[in-house]
Amino acid sequence: MIERREREGPLMKNSPQSLLISRIITTVIIGVLAGCIIVFYFPNDFFVSQSITSIRHLPVAVPKTQENSAESESSDRVNMLKSEFVALLSDKNAELKKQVRELTEGKDQAEKKLLALSKQEKAGPFGTVKALRTNPTVAPDEFLNPRLANLLEKIAVKREIIVTLANSNVKAMLEVWFTNIKRVGIPNYLVVALDDEIAKFCESNKVPFYQRDPDNDIDTVGKIPNGGAVSGLKFRILREFLQLGYSVLLSDIDIVYLQNPFDHLYRDSDVESMSDGHNNMTAYGYNDVFKDHGMGWSTNVYTTRIFVYNSGFFYIRPTIPSIELLDRVAARLSKGNAWDQAVFNEELFHPSHPGYDGLHAAKRTMDIYLFMNSRVLFRTVRNDANLSKLKPVIIHVNYHRDKLPRMKAVVEYYVNGNQDALKPFPDGTPR
Template sequence: MAGRRDGLLMRGGSGGSSFRGSPIAFAIGVGILFGCVFAFLFPRGLFALPAAARRANMSIRSLQISSFPCESPERINMLKTELATLSEKNAELKEQVRKLSMKIQLSEQGKDQAEKQFLTLASQHKAGPFGAVKGLRTNPTVLPDESVNPRLSKILEKVALQKELIVALANSNVREMLEVWFENIKRVGIPNYLVIALDDETESLCKSKDVPVYRRPPDNRIDSVGKIGTNHAVSGLKFQILREFLQLGYSVLLSDIDIVYLQNPFDHLHRDSDVESMSDGHNNMTAYGYNDVFDEPSMGWARYAHTMRIWVYNSGFFYIRPTLAAIELLDRVAYRLSHESRSWDQAVFNEELFFPSHPGYDGLHAAKRTMDIYLFMNSKMLFKTVRKDAQLQKLKPVIIHVNYHPDKLPRMKAIVEFYVGGKQNALDPFPDGS
């Protein structure tokens, strides 16, 4: 019994201890509960400032902050200078990226043709299966010779991209057309172009407009033609001057001044021939060639004679590569123009390109390509056909050459208004012809 009573006492003691601890836990729980209630009802605290007081306090702090002295004018000017420098560097980097992109694109364009040329020249080959044989279309380029014109060589190193550039000859007689010419080149974003100035006034104009320019060393004959020469006389000079560019290893897109640039022409060249030229033709037949039947009734049964016809290449816009055949072409044309006083440079240019070898004459072995007449468009096509056709009007040419019309400047400006400014009736006032 005693043992049982002791056990009860012990258990009772234990239960009493538990009973005494429970009020403490209860108090803690009540405290937590009241804390949560107060936190919910008074999120800013029991002694928070009224709204007006808070606003006043914030105003005081803002006044204190604004009371700190501003940056000094010297510091502001320094920051502006740094910002301008960074902006210039950013623009330079963008230009470098754009040039690299163009180089990559041009490299890809010429890759396949270069591989074919290498494979053809490397060794002799057996003829393949019927329909699989392709002859060499691209002559190898010459080794550059910088000694020909070191000053020009340094200029070309800065101006040319992928060893090619646009080149134009100009004197002060065509000042206004020249300005339209290079303003549109700049607008399109073509960096690789050069004006060959034939007088001091043209050189000064180009320098003032940040246009790449090259003034040839003094030459009495060239200087006299450059200052007072007609368009045809100046045009004849280009074949002599272009020779140096080719000898230096550069491909040239020769351009007259009466041309409006709407896209970058280097994105649309094939580069698979010695000469790639725009045509004076005004449709597919005249530009690319056709079988023209000559009728001579007196011949009876043989009255019909078939002839091959093609309208001439325009010597005011052509791409020429630095090959032996191309340099021979320039030499032939330059020689004839200097010895035949009544010859026209465009006629001689085409005769040397197309006349075949025959008794007493060795023809030029040069590869030729006719440019797309809707991309490299002459003004006859534009004013006689394209502007009257709603579908053709939607096409955007690469260039338009105002070669068929004497009122060149107003037509050039109208072309810019039509294709760049979106003025739909800009071409309407002009007749088809002159």
């Protein structure tokens, strides 16, 4: 849609009809100016008849031959000027007709070229038609942040990278996070260090990190928005990575990596996110019946529901809809104390309606047993003999407050093979 509008914009702006109108107006203006110039330089010639009439009423005796000669000369000059003016208008009219003919021919040629360039396809047989799903990526703007661009050039693999934000308050969880990433053998990851302590911690552990240069106005990554909510920071940071032309797998710190996630992505959407759903129905959508007994025959109203996407783990491609999503979320978070995950889902899913233009972004829900949240693990998987044999790609301890001990237990269970590692924990976190 966006690409088509961008193509249509210049065509509408420079259409043959608008060019024709502008040329007609130009011709009229030229004619008026020409008439004004003639009147300015030859005022007596245009009003000669009035002058002659006035002279006839004067009580001065003028010889008959002299009067006839003056009238004849003036009449000849007027006729000559009229002829020249008619010839000028005739030439302009001929030129205008030529321009109209050229514009008509140009319009026909433009329409033919447009039809040739736009690939018109016929609808195929029933059940075979599929719409375009993957939006094109934006052109990289490497001048936006040269220092970050140089770093990503060295670290990213196929212009993809895992990015997390961390400060000194989550140092212990960060260590579990990057230790398992290293163990799996994932090379393309980056920590955005929000303070000096984390920067030094990453450097001592040979972890790729990025810290904003406070003396460089261009270096905006990691900079807290002026007057804005800190919760919108990661969305502003993500925007800069996307502008540089990189796809980002945003990751919270409370995630244990068991496989390389890049081996399990589809990359057919603008946003590919893990779900907070706990089974196939809640994660991928279901009909929920709303009952209004006062309506009698139409008591039951069917609704479509889906559990929200988790804003702490999602893959986002560098496309226009993706950048628009980040802008919308960051803008709303800067205006008040909203929950970033709620705003993220509202902007991603709310449809267009009166007074609101919805986001036209393609989205995909990740497999809940590969990209697993901690509710699925502790409520379902660990109690199911078949599901417990599966090896997830990641486990996100998002449903529990005792994150660090559960992360360590996940490592014991899936990496070290301790089958009892998960048993001491209750299904949920005590209040």
